[in-house]
Amino acid sequence: MDWSLILGIIITIITAFTVGMFYGGISRKVTARIQNRVGPPIWQNFLDVLKLYSKESAIHHGWMQHLGPLWAITASTATLMFVPILNNGQFYENLNFSGDLIFLIYMMVLGQLGMALGAGQTGNPNSAIGVSRGLSQMVGYKVPWLLALVAIMIQFKVTSITGILELQNEIGWLMFASPFAFIAGLLAFIGMMHYAPFDIVFAPSELASGPPSEFGGKYLGLMMTSGAIFTFAKLVLFVDIFLGGASNILELLLKTFVIYMIPVLYGIVSPRYRTEQSIRYFWGWPTFFGVIGMLYAWYMIA
Amino acid sequence: MNINPKIDKKDSLTISEYIKNFARKHSLFVLAYGTGCGAIEIPPTMTSRYDAERFGIRGAATPRQADVLLITGYLATKTLKRVIRVYEQMQDPKYVIGFGSCTINGGMYWDSYNTINSLDKYIPVDVFINGCMPRPEAVISGFVKLQEYIQEGKADGWLKYQNNIEEYRANQKRVIKNWRMPDYNW
Amino acid sequence: MSEHIKEKETLEAITTAFEKVNGVVQRDKRIIVRTEAETIPGVLLYAKERLKYNHFSHMSCVDWIEDKQFELVYILWSPEDKIQLIIKCRINRENPIMQNIDNIWRQANTYEREIREMYGIEFEGLVGAKEFILEDWEDMPPMRRDFDTKEYSNDHFFDRPGREDAKDVRTEITERSGEEIPDFAKKYTRD
Numbered sequence: 001m002d003w004s005l006i007l008g009i010i011i012t013i014i015t016a017f018t019v020g021m022f023y024g025g026i027s028r029k030v031t032a033r034i035q036n037r038v039g040p041p042i043w044q045n046f047l048d049v050l051k052l053y054s055k056e057s058a059i060h061h062g063w064m065q066h067l068g069p070l071w072a073i074t075a076s077t078a079t080l081m082f083v084p085i086l087n088n089g090q091f092y093e094n095l096n097f098s099g100d101l102i103f104l105i106y107m108m109v110l111g112q113l114g115m116a117l118g119a120g121q122t123g124n125p126n127s128a129i130g131v132s133r134g135l136s137q138m139v140g141y142k143v144p145w146l147l148a149l150v151a152i153m154i155q156f157k158v159t160s161i162t163g164i165l166e167l168q169n170e171i172g173w174l175m176f177a178s179p180f181a182f183i184a185g186l187l188a189f190i191g192m193m194h195y196a197p198f199d200i201v202f203a204p205s206e207l208a209s210g211p212p213s214e215f216g217g218k219y220l221g222l223m224m225t226s227g228a229i230f231t232f233a234k235l236v237l238f239v240d241i242f243l244g245g246a247s248n249i250l251e252l253l254l255k256t257f258v259i260y261m262i263p264v265l266y267g268i269v270s271p272r273y274r275t276e277q278s279i280r281y282f283w284g285w286p287t288f289f290g291v292i293g294m295l296y297a298w299y300m301i302a
Numbered sequence: 303m304n305i306n307p308k309i310d311k312k313d314s315l316t317i318s319e320y321i322k323n324f325a326r327k328h329s330l331f332v333l334a335y336g337t338g339c340g341a342i343e344i345p346p347t348m349t350s351r352y353d354a355e356r357f358g359i360r361g362a363a364t365p366r367q368a369d370v371l372l373i374t375g376y377l378a379t380k381t382l383k384r385v386i387r388v389y390e391q392m393q394d395p396k397y398v399i400g401f402g403s404c405t406i407n408g409g410m411y412w413d414s415y416n417t418i419n420s421l422d423k424y425i426p427v428d429v430f431i432n433g434c435m436p437r438p439e440a441v442i443s444g445f446v447k448l449q450e451y452i453q454e455g456k457a458d459g460w461l462k463y464q465n466n467i468e469e470y471r472a473n474q475k476r477v478i479k480n481w482r483m484p485d486y487n488w
Numbered sequence: 489m490s491e492h493i494k495e496k497e498t499l500e501a502i503t504t505a506f507e508k509v510n511g512v513v514q515r516d517k518r519i520i521v522r523t524e525a526e527t528i529p530g531v532l533l534y535a536k537e538r539l540k541y542n543h544f545s546h547m548s549c550v551d552w553i554e555d556k557q558f559e560l561v562y563i564l565w566s567p568e569d570k571i572q573l574i575i576k577c578r579i580n581r582e583n584p585i586m587q588n589i590d591n592i593w594r595q596a597n598t599y600e601r602e603i604r605e606m607y608g609i610e611f612e613g614l615v616g617a618k619e620f621i622l623e624d625w626e627d628m629p630p631m632r633r634d635f636d637t638k639e640y641s642n643d644h645f646f647d648r649p650g651r652e653d654a655k656d657v658r659t660e661i662t663e664r665s666g667e668e669i670p671d672f673a674k675k676y677t678r679d
Contacts, residue, residue: 050325208363216366413638
């Protein structure tokens, strides 16, 4: 039994949860300040999750409804396990085996799939609309995101994140070595964070919070936990691929925070898109930059 | 399955209950369901002028996610039916705030044929805010009072509802004659 | 002031076209016409097709309990002349039946359903003549004046004590203005 692996997994999850929760709190605070409010304290999300876990009753709609949040948190934790937190293996290595970028592309969809199945069982029409919107939007932002990642894989002939990190030690950050892929990736990333204007899935005022509308109490707590972990995993993955990773925790927090603030700040000043507007957005400029990134990669290796 | 459990109220709080109550107190999700004219006071309470979010009060879109049911103003018998269904869908512990004179004694609709007079005969109410309309300051003060009750463990309307369900049902059926409602199973 | 030329012309046209119709120009841009219940569809159709009163503003009902009659009020509006035409008729309060006019204006259907529910007036051939606003209502139609809303409220809802200090301001007002409280209103006292 490798105790350091288990210790590493636990510490990684706790770190991801804490950072993700604090980022959520900071985003609420920033939103409040921009709206000229005082806003909740930045640890508000912890209180919310604690309260949700201390709810004393739970509704039963069927097996898949119970499994949905568990599936989501499993998928987000698994995603986290395959992302190197710091470069050069300074943090716990967990499961960063080679070839993991392609694997992660599949893994990142899994959580939303679980949510979709769980929400589908509840029978709430708002959930069904939210799920269909979410899957449509996923079709939207996956295109530029995949184009960006494939451009990098072609250009540098590397598919593992550890490989990309080592590469960036030599040639510098990939956002400069492969700028068009970076732009496409960043624009797709804004959509992946599900903040406004891309919050069409959870739209509280029109869909009554969408897929989780029948989930309350502990299920919602699990979903919030999963969301916090997944946010951190996505941020670290983005930093690892484009911003050269981080050599210590402080640098990691700085870089992830900067990347996190882009969708947050963009979202505060933007109204919500409709579904087709959102998809049209992703298939517009982000995809264009993705294609340019592919051509650039082809040009660079030729 | 015992669908009507009797839960006893304890006298003193353990440490874990203290922590739970602390979290519940600082994280109140209010169901966005306006029953009467008082709902117009909620937007100023929530937005930048009075900013209820600094107390951890935020809106929830569905009853499953909500903790607080805010009855904003008069309740027609038709609305009461929906309110009861919403209240029963909420997850324990849940709190009700009666908002405005109409929920207390009927207010200006005291002799109306389709407006109920005392809300607390139909669902348990933890805090009443009086006034017609209560200003956002009064609403926030009511929420702060609710927070005090939650911390002390006194906001136990949901326990009262579980323990006295027959009495509440009898009162509800007196108003809602054609009772076609799903059963409340905890 | 133009001496209500347009209003008088309209009134003249209606009174010459129908018998048993009398009317008055009440004030600027308002005509009141009183007629029999069976003439109502004819008058409405005439006003709509010939006189261009093609906007159906409102339809209402008044309970004249002393005369044992219901009064139905149809309010039309002419967008061209900017004149309001109010057509009134009275029907018997016992077993009240009225002609349906929702084939002239479809929106009248909604008003008729509401009046049917609130006053108990049946309209012949009304589409959707079923439960409309009131849910599970078993009592007398509640807008009739012999329906005692306070008694109903006392019977069905729970009163909370604590309104004893509320004053009856009607006596004060009647003394001040030298009027009397009408007989039908005397039962609504606080004593």
